[in-house]
Amino acid sequence: MFEGILITIATAATPLLIASVGELVVERSGVLNLGVEGMMVMGAVTGFGVALATGSPWLGVLAAIIVGALFSLLFGFLTLTLVTNQVATGLALTLLGLGLSGMLGESFVGMPGVKMDYIYIPVLTDLPFVGKLVFGQDPLFYVSLLLTAGVAYFLFRTRAGLTLRSIGDNHASAHALGIKVIAIRYLAVMFGGACAGLAGAYLSLVYTPQWIENMTAGRGWIALALVVFASWRPWRVLAGAYLFGAVSIGQLHAQALGIGVPSQLLSSLPYLATVVVLVLISRNRRLTMVNTPASLGRPFVPDR
C-alpha cells in the first residue's frame, strides 16, 4: 500500500520534473519561455498519435521530443532573432499549442492508447517493499532522474554550463567575450522544448494512456512555478516536483476516501499549493535575488 502510493507520487511528479528541468536550463541562459504548457501538450498529442500509428511507445516518445524541440524553435525565432517580448511570445506559444493539439488530436479522442511497459528485472523487482519502487517503474522515471543529475552536472561542473550561466547573468558581457549568445540560447530553448515534449508524451503514454484535449491541465505552468520554487537549482526542482506529486496524489486519495469535501475543491489544491509555495519562496527577496538569472527575460540585440 505504502509502496503503491510512493509509486503513484513518482508517476505524478515525473512529467513535472522533466518539464521543469528543461525550463530551468532555458531560464539559466536568460530566456523566459512561458510556452511550456503549449510544448507539453504538443508532445502529448504527438506521442499519443505516433505510438498509436506504429504501436511503439518509444517511437512516440522520440517523436514527441522532436516536435517539442521544433515547436520551441518558433518561440526561439521570435524572441531571439526578432527580439519580441518573451512573456507575450511564450503565451502565444501556449495558446497555439493548445489550439493545434486540439485540432490534431480530434480523431484520437476516446481511442485506447498505447501504454509504456514497466521495467521488470527478475529477482530485483520482486524484492519486498522496495523492489517495485526502485527496480520496477516505467523507464521514463529513470530517465527523469538521470536528466536531473545530468543537468546539475552540466550547469555547475562543466565549462559549457558555466558559459550558459554567464549568458543568463549578463548577456552583454558574454557577447563582449566572444560567446555566441544567440546560438547558445537557441540550443537552450530547444533543449527546453525537447524536455517539455517528453513530459507531454509521459502524460499520454504512461500517466493516462489516452488523449484528452488540454490534458496537460496546467502542468506546464506548474513546471514554470517549480523553477522559481527551486530558485533555479536542479536538485531542488526534484524536491519540488515530488512535493507537488504528493499533493496531487494526496487529494486524489482524499477524494476516493470521501472525506466530505467536494471533489472540485480538492482538485484545486495543487493549483492553490502552487500559489502558496510561490508566495513562501518569493517573500524571501534575498534568496530570489541571488539566484535569479540577472538577464532573465531581457531582450538582447547584439551590437555588430
Place this chain on the structure above:
Amino acid sequence: MRIELVKRPERSQLFAAFSPFIALGLTLIAGAIMFTVLGKNPVEALYYYFIDPLREVWSLHELAVKAAPLILIAVGLSICFLSNNWNIGAEGQFIMGAIAGSILPVMFPEFQSWIVLPLMLLMGIAGGALYGAIPAYLKVRFNTNEILTSLMLVYVAQLFLDWMVRGPWRNPEGMNFPETRTFSPSAVLPEIWSASGRANWGFVFAIVTAVALWFMLSRTLRGFEVQVLGQSPRAGKFAGFSQSRMVFFAFLVAGGLAGLAGISEVSGAIGQLRPTISPGYGFAAIIVAFLGRLNPLGIIAAGLVLALSYLGGEAAQISIGVSDKVVRAFQGMLLFFVLACDTLILYRIRFVGSSAAKTVEATQNV
C-alpha cells in the same frame, strides 16, 4: 543566410499602423495553406470563416454578442500590459464576476425589481476586481510572480464554478442537470434591438468602456502614469508615481472589466450559470489586446475580428465540416504573427548572405 536587426532611428509610424494588418494577411495565408493540407478548398473555407457571418443581420448581432466580452476584457488587459503587469488570469476573473453577479438571481429569485440588474452588474464588477486583487496583493506584498499566480487562479475559479453549479447552486427543478435556475426576466440583460437579433447591452458597455479608457490613457495624467511606469519604472519613481498602487490599479480595472464581461455574458447571452460559461474569452482577449496594439480603440476592431473567427468557426463546421477546434489554432497563429510584425516598428530586417557574413567574420577576426 542570417537575419540581422538594424535599429531604426525612430519608431516607424507606417509599421505601427500597418503591422496588425500584415499579421492578419499572413494569418490568412497560413490558414489557406492549413486548409489545403486538410483537403479543403482554401478559398471556400476562408469565405465561410470571414465573409459568410457578415452577410445577415442576425449574424451581425451574434458578432456583437461574441465581441462584447472580448473587448471588455482586452481593454482592461491593455492597462495591465502597458504598465508591465502580466495579468493572464482574466478567464478566472470573468468566471468569478459571473458567480458574484449571479448571487441575487440564483439565491433570491423572488426578488424582482428594476434595481436587480444594476446590482448584479456591480456585484459582477466587484467579484472580478476582488479576484484580480489577489495576484496584485501577492505581487506587491510578497514579490510573487503575477503571471503564475493569476493563471493558477483560473483553474481554481473553473473548479469553483463547477462545484457551485453541481452542488449548492444546482437548480432544484432542473432534473439534476448541472446548471443553476434560469434567471428571472428582471435579471436578464436586455437586448439592444430584439426585433433583429440577440445582441445585448453588453456590447454597448464594451464600446463605452473602450472609449472611456482610450480617453484616460491618451488624455489624462493617470494614463500617462500607466505608460511611464510600464516603459521605465525608474523614471516613474522619480516622477513620484507609485509602482505598488499601479499594480493594484491595473489588476482592479482589468479584473473589474473581466467581471463585468462575465456577468453580462451570463445575464445577457446564457441566462443561467453552467459548468462552462466561456469558450476561452479570457485567453483570446490576450490576443485581442495585442492585435489592437494595446490601444482601446484598436481593441474594438481587434475584438470584432476575433469574434468573427469564433462565428466563422461555427459556420465552417456546419457548412464544410471543418472542426471548430481549428479556430483556436488560427487565433494562436494570429498572435504569433502580430508579435513578429511588431518587430518591424522598431527594427529594419536585413538578410545577410552567408558569403557576406563570412567576410564580416573574417574582418572581425583580424
